[in-house]
Amino acid sequence: MLDEKLLRRDIHHVAEQMRRRGIELDVVAFNELEAHRKDLDIRLQALQAERNAAAKKIGELIKGGMAVEEAKKQQAEQQKSLEQQLESVKKQQADVRLQLDELLLSLPNIPASDVPDGDDESANLELLRWGQPKNFEFAAKDHVDLGERNGLLDFELGSKITGSRFVVMRRDVARLHRALIQFMLDLHINEHGYEEVYVPFMVNTASMTGTGQLPKFAEDSFSLATDSGTEFYLIPTAEVPVTNIVRDTIIASQDNPDLGELPLRFVCHSPCFRSEAGSYGRDTRGMIRQHQFEKVELVQIVRPDESPQAHEELTGHAEKVLQLLELPYRKVSLCTGDLGFSAQKTYDLEVWLPGQQAYREISSCSNFADYQARRLHARWRNPTSNKPELVHTLNGSGLAIGRTLVAVLENYQNADGTISVPESLRPYLGGRESLL
RNA sequence: GGAGGGGUGGCAGAGCGGUUGAAUGCACUGGUCUUGAAAACCAGCGAAGGUGAAAGUCUUCCGAGAGUUCGAAUCUCUCCCCCUCCGCCA
Numbered sequence: 001m002l003d004e005k006l007l008r009r010d011i012h013h014v015a016e017q018m019r020r021r022g023i024e025l026d027v028v029a030f031n032e033l034e035a036h037r038k039d040l041d042i043r044l045q046a047l048q049a050e051r052n053a054a055a056k057k058i059g060e061l062i063k064g065g066m067a068v069e070e071a072k073k074q075q076a077e078q079q080k081s082l083e084q085q086l087e088s089v090k091k092q093q094a095d096v097r098l099q100l101d102e103l104l105l106s107l108p109n110i111p112a113s114d115v116p117d118g119d120d121e122s123a124n125l126e127l128l129r130w131g132q133p134k135n136f137e138f139a140a141k142d143h144v145d146l147g148e149r150n151g152l153l154d155f156e157l158g159s160k161i162t163g164s165r166f167v168v169m170r171r172d173v174a175r176l177h178r179a180l181i182q183f184m185l186d187l188h189i190n191e192h193g194y195e196e197v198y199v200p201f202m203v204n205t206a207s208m209t210g211t212g213q214l215p216k217f218a219e220d221s222f223s224l225a226t227d228s229g230t231e232f233y234l235i236p237t238a239e240v241p242v243t244n245i246v247r248d249t250i251i252a253s254q255d256n257p258d259l260g261e262l263p264l265r266f267v268c269h270s271p272c273f274r275s276e277a278g279s280y281g282r283d284t285r286g287m288i289r290q291h292q293f294e295k296v297e298l299v300q301i302v303r304p305d306e307s308p309q310a311h312e313e314l315t316g317h318a319e320k321v322l323q324l325l326e327l328p329y330r331k332v333s334l335c336t337g338d339l340g341f342s343a344q345k346t347y348d349l350e351v352w353l354p355g356q357q358a359y360r361e362i363s364s365c366s367n368f369a370d371y372q373a374r375r376l377h378a379r380w381r382n383p384t385s386n387k388p389e390l391v392h393t394l395n396g397s398g399l400a401i402g403r404t405l406v407a408v409l410e411n412y413q414n415a416d417g418t419i420s421v422p423e424s425l426r427p428y429l430g431g432r433e434s435l436l
Numbered sequence: 437g438g439a440g441g442g443g444u445g446g447c448a449g450a451g452c453g454g455u456u457g458a459a460u461g462c463a464c465u466g467g468u469c470u471u472g473a474a475a476a477c478c479a480g481c482g483a484a485g486g487u488g489a490a491a492g493u494c495u496u497c498c499g500a501g502a503g504u505u506c507g508a509a510u511c512u513c514u515c516c517c518c519c520u521c522c523g524c525c526a
Contacts, residue, residue: 041486045495052495055507059454072506079506204516230516250446381446386465388446388483 001374002107004100008034017110020117020336025107033100040093047086054078105215109371111336112308112345118335124348125335130319131328133352134411141417142355143409144286147173149417149436153287164284165276165291172435176419177294177405179428181269184296184321188398192317194267194298199241201270202232207244210376212342219277222291234273238297239395242268246301246378250388262380262391263310264301267398269294287402288360294401300394303380304370307392311367315347318363318398324424327407328352330359344369349399351407362403365396 007014007030015025054075061071116125147153152173158166169177188194202224208214213221213236222234235241251262272295283289298317302310315331322329334346343366350359370390373379379388412420419435426432 038486041495045486048496049494052507055505056455058506063454068506075506381464386481 001104001371002110003370003374004104007104014107014110018107020111020115021108021339022119022337023108030103033096033103037093037096037100040089040096044086044089044093047082047089051079051082051086054082108339108341109344109368111339112367112369114333115339115345116333116335119337121335121338123335124338125333127331127333127347129328129330130323131326131352133328134354136354136413138415140354140410141413142286142353143406144355146409146413146417146419146436152436155286163291165289167287167290172419173405173409175429176408176425176435177401179425180401180404180408181294181296183425183428184398184401185267185269187321187324188267188296188298188317192265192267192320194265194317197242197245197266197268199238199245199268199270201235201241201273203235203240203244205231205233207240207247208233210247211240211243211372212375213240216341220275222273222275235270236274237272237395238268238270238295239299241270242266242297242299243301243372243393243395244376246391246393247376249378251301251378251380251391262301262303263306264299266299267296268299269296269401271295287406290402293403296398296401298365298396298398301378302392302394304389304392307367307369307394310392311345311347311365311394314394314396314398315349315365318349318365318396321399321404322349322351322362325404325408325422327404327411327422329362340364340366342366342368342371344371347396351403353407353410354413355406355410360403362407363397363399366394368393368395 002014011025011027011030015027018025058071058075061074062068116123118124143153144155147169150171151157152170154168154170155166157168161168185196189196205214208221213233221236224232224234233240245266246264251264272293274291274293276289276291279289287293298314300310300314319329319331329349329351332348332350334340334343334348339346346364346366348361349363349365351362352358353360369392372393373390376393378391378393380391381387382389408422408425409419412422414420414434417436421429421433421435429435
C-alpha cells in the first residue's frame, strides 16, 4: 500500500509514477474524494466532541447532586439532534472511506528511479550473463524426455492422483530434488547468515492481505473453506508466512528480544501452491509450471536506508546457488511494465535450459521498500527518533527447486541419458558422480 | 470433541459504568550526583489521524465486530486467538 499522505501531498507525482507502469490515475476524482473525506472527518470529529462534552456534563450534574433523570432531561434535546447528525455523517464517511481504500489498494508500488521504463518483458534490462551454455555433441533432450526413463519423472501419475500440473518423482530424481533443498538451505544458513525457519503452509486472510496477495490476486491461490467459515489459503510462496512473522510488531532489540535486531534474515524451504489461472496452455509440458512446487525462499526485514544494499546482497545469495551448481544464467532488471504489483524493484535470475534453448526464470528477487510493511504494520524503533517507523521488506527465491532440478537434468545430461552430478552437490548425494 | 480461565501501552500487570488513554513495575529518553560508569533520586515517555506557523487542541483506539446506555476497557451477544484439565490422535 502506498502512503496516503503522499497522495495528499503530491498526487501529481504519484500519477506520474503510476504512468510509468501504464496506469492512469484519475487525479481529479482523487482530489474530489479527498476533499470530501476531509470535510466529513472534520464534521464528524466536531460532532463527537459535542456529544462527549454533553455526556460529561450529565456526569458532572449527577455528581453535583442532581437526580439522574433530571440531568438527562436537561441534555435530551441536544443529545437527540446530535445523534441524528452523527449517524448521517458517519454513513457518508464510511462510504467515502471505502472508495478511498479501494483506490489505495488498487495502486501498485512506485518503481525505483533506476527501474527501466517499458511495457513488457521485452524492455527488461539484461545486467549480466554468467557461464557458457554448453554445446552438446548430441541432440540435447529436455527434462521430460530425460526423466521418462524408468518413470523417474511421471506426469501421468501426477494427473491420475490429482490432476494436470502435478508430478510424481521417483528414486534418483526424488533424491536429487531433496539434495537440492538441503544444499541450498545449508549454503544460506552457513555461508550467508540466514536464520532457518519452519512455518505454516496454510495462512489466514490477514496474512495474505499483509503481503499483497489479497484482495487483488485471490484467483491465483488455492483457498480452503473450514467448518466455521473462516478461510485459509495454501501459501503461493513462503514469502507470505515468513514475512508475516513481523506483522503488527515493532522490532527492536529490547522490545522483542525473541525476534532479534534488524536486519532479520530468514531462509525457509516450503511447498508453494498456485492455481495458475490465466496461464492455460503456457508451459504445459514438464515441470516448469506446476500447481505444487518447492522453493527455498530468502526473506529480509531491514532498516529503510539499508534496503537497496540488502537487495543487491540477497540477489547475490541466489546467484551463488547457480554459480556453485555451475549453471549458466543471466540477471535482468525488470522494467516498469513487468514489475510485480508490490515491488519497487526486481531482479530476475534466468537459468539456461538446453531443452528449450532459452533462459527461463528461476529466481525473482524484489525490494518492496515500505509497501508491504505499511499493510503489515511492521515497524522498528528508530534509535535516532525513538519513534516506530516502517521497516523495508525484501525477498527472493534462492532458488525454485523444481526449476533447478530441470536445469540440472538438462545441463548435466550425457549422451547415454545419464546425468552427471555437479561437484558441489555430490556430498548431498552420497558422493555419487552420476544419476539415472 | 467436553469443561473451565483469559486477551489492556515496547514488555509485565492493575482497573470491571462517569476527568481512566488507562495505576504500578520493567524498559526507554533527559537531568542531578560521580573522575567515569553503575546505583540512587527527579522529570518525561503509547499509537493512528484531523487542525494549527507553533504552543496547543480535537477525534479514534483496551483481540475483532455488533448491541445496551446520556456515557463502556468496564454490561450483553457473535466471532477470532491464547492458556489449563479430560478425551482422541501422528
